[in-house]
Amino acid sequence: MQIKQWAAQASVRQWCGLGLAMCCLMMAVALYLQYGVGLEPCPLCIFQRVAVIIAGCVFLVGLLHNPRRRGGLVYGVLALLAAAGGIIVAGRHVWLQTLPPDSVPSCGPGLDYMLGALPLWDVMSRVLSGSGECALVEGSLWGVTLPQWTLLGFAIMALIPLALIVTRLRGSAAAQPAAAA
Structure with a gap:
C-alpha cells in the first residue's frame, strides 16, 4: 500500500499511535542522553520534555479513544498545540546557542530553586528568557546541536497531527455530499 493511500485510510488510532511512537522515541x-551519556538537561530542555x-x-x-470524525480533529489540534509549544521552546534554545558569547544572558538560579520560590508564571518567563547554561553547546551529532x-523532532512530530487534521477534514468533506444525496 502506498503512503498516500495509507494516510487517507488511517484511523485516528493509527495516527495517534504514530505520534505516540514519535514521543516515546524523543523521550x-x-x-x-541524561542517564547514559551524563548530559544534564538545562531548564529549556526540561520544558521541551514537558511538551513531548x-x-x-x-x-x-486519542489512541485509546479512537473517535470518529470531529473527535480526531480535537486530538489533532491539541497535539499540534503541544508540538508548536515544543517548537517555540526548542527554537528559543537554538537561538540562544547562536548568540555571541558576550550577548548570552547571565546564569540565574536553578530550576528547582525557582519552582520552590517563585510563582509558576515567573518561572516560565525566566526560563524562556534563557540563561547562560542554556546557551552552552554540550553535544552535537553530525554538526547539529x-x-x-x-x-527537527518537534517539526516532524507536528506533521503527524497536521496529517490527522487534514485527513479528518477531507473525510468529513467527502461524507457531507454523500449524506446530502
Missing part, C-alpha cells in the same frame, strides 16, 4: 533519546510528554498524553488518549535535533 528515550532524552533519557539516554503533553503531546504523548494527547496521542495516548541537540536543540537543533529536538527542533
